[in-house]
Amino acid sequence: MASSSKKRCVVPENMSVGFIGAGRMAQAMSRGFIESGMIRANNIVASDPDASMLGFIQKLGVNTTEDNKEVVAKSDLICIAVKPNNVSKVLEEVAPVVTTKNIFLSIAAGIKIGMIEKLLPEKTRVIRVMPNTPALVQSAASVFAMGSYAQNGDGDLVAELLSSIGICEEGKESLLDAVTGLSGSGPAYAFAAIESMADGGVKMGLPRDLAQKLAAQTMLGAAKMVLESGKHPGELKDGVCSPAGTTIAAMHKLEKAGFRGALIDAVEAATLRARELGS
Ligand SMILES: NC(=O)c1ccc[n+]([C@@H]2O[C@H](COP(=O)([O-])OP(=O)(O)OC[C@H]3O[C@@H](n4cnc5c(N)ncnc54)[C@H](OP(=O)(O)O)[C@@H]3O)[C@@H](O)[C@H]2O)c1
Structure with missing residues (x-):
């Protein structure tokens, strides 16, 4: 090895x-x-x-x-x-x-x-x-x-x-317990996000293997930009959203679907469950 x-x-x-x-x-x-x-x-x-x-x-x-x-x-x-x-x-x-x-x-x-x-x-x-x-x-x-x-x-x-x-x-x-809710359980949230983005790509005509590779690399690249630039993720997001462009249209859909709230709820639920396990 x-x-x-x-x-x-x-x-x-x-x-x-x-x-x-x-x-x-x-x-x-x-x-x-x-x-x-x-x-x-x-x-x-x-x-x-x-x-x-x-x-x-x-x-x-x-x-x-x-x-x-x-x-x-x-x-x-x-x-x-x-x-x-x-x-x-x-x-x-x-x-x-x-x-x-x-x-x-x-x-x-x-x-x-x-x-x-x-x-x-x-x-x-x-x-x-x-x-x-x-x-x-x-x-x-x-x-x-x-x-x-x-x-x-x-x-x-x-x-x-x-x-x-x-x-x-x-x-x-x-x-x-909060670390458990965020990063301990977090890989599952990221896998679900990658799978869903790939599904979106497949829905719009991409072959499955290409869609999955693109979704995973996009998550990896975005995470690296956050860690390496030290910039706020909101600022980096703004940098991808051009006026009247494709990304802001997608962001509007995510906001309407409660994307951020769902992730905050997920971290909270896992944290509370970790607390329960320890009580
Ligand atoms: N999975 C994660 O993402 C993650 C992340 C951070 C921390 N953790 C923590 O890491 C710990 C392990 O999680 P895991 O996902 O690796 O669990 P896992 O895959 O179920 O592994 C635990 C292993 O321990 C064995 N085991 C049960 N009783 C035992 C005993 N008396 N002596 C020796 N081995 C015994 C189990 O065998 P049987 O299946 O036969 O019972 C199982 O093979 C958990 O406490 C979890 O909270 C997990």
């Missing part, structure tokens, strides 16, 4: 990473870590009761086991990558083998650091992060919050690791 080694300052060459739960996020993150050159595949171990999930992750060169405790014993950093409703069961199971060398990184939506700390031995270093699936293509958007016993160096390490698969910011834990 291609390795495009990114700059490393604090992540040790031989750092071992474990994933408890080998589903979509574990696969996306481990692929990102391996392809960025940050973690070697043979320094990653993943556990899951589902043999097919282990089969998928093995294809990346990752070691696998059905034993969650083995993951903890073999890893410096353990990523809790099971669904939120399985987190407490997993933590209770592995707590007896946790040592002071371990750092726990939870990606479970809504699950609070305090709850994780309570289920693990006293003073365990915990960091909670909300990444997203574009980790798979090293374009994740992640925000992490430090636990009560996590040390500054742990935060630096997690920041460097997550930066190898996209952008990474540190924030207060109180922000993480």
